[in-house]
Amino acid sequence: MKQKDFDERLQASQSAKEAMMAKFRQRPGPDDPAVSERRVARAALSAARDVRVAERETKRLADEADLATRREARAADQAAQEQRAAAEKEASDVRLEAERKAARDARYAARKARK
Template identity: 45%
Template sequence: MKSLKGSDFAERQKSSLEAKQAMLEKFKARPKFDDPQRVAERAERAARATQKAERIQAEKAAKDEAAQIQAANERLQASTDEEKKAERDRRYAARKARKK
């Protein structure tokens, strides 16, 4: 940036006008909303968002299925434990009956 010391009003005014023109040119150089490249970028972002949502949904379904399998395994284990306990109780009762 140029030093403003020693410059007169006309030079400062000219510098200000040049800076404003540069900002205006920079603004005009931006792509418009309906620019094909921007439209393609928006479509790509929308596709990625859709893929992410599908991936999340698939992960949720996999977790639900895993939870169902885990619950089924726990029920099976509980029934197996109950059967083992019933068999143990039957043997105990038979042993007590033999001792009498």
């Protein structure tokens, strides 16, 4: 294996730096039409992306509002059902108590009639 001396290493480093600079100089400047086209295209893509994000946010907010409305309606229905059930239970309790009282009065009247 051949050992490179210091001058050869410096020469290789210098040629590599020059190659990088040549590559950098070949890049088009900011006033180049191709660069401005790409910039305009990126701006259009960014604007379209922003529109899509705004649409998704609007849809998400509408869905949340719809979900909240459905939950409120469901809660109102459930409260109404519970209220109806409580009223029916109250009416049933009153009717049952009246039946018990009528049965007790009938037993009392039958005992009185036997005496």
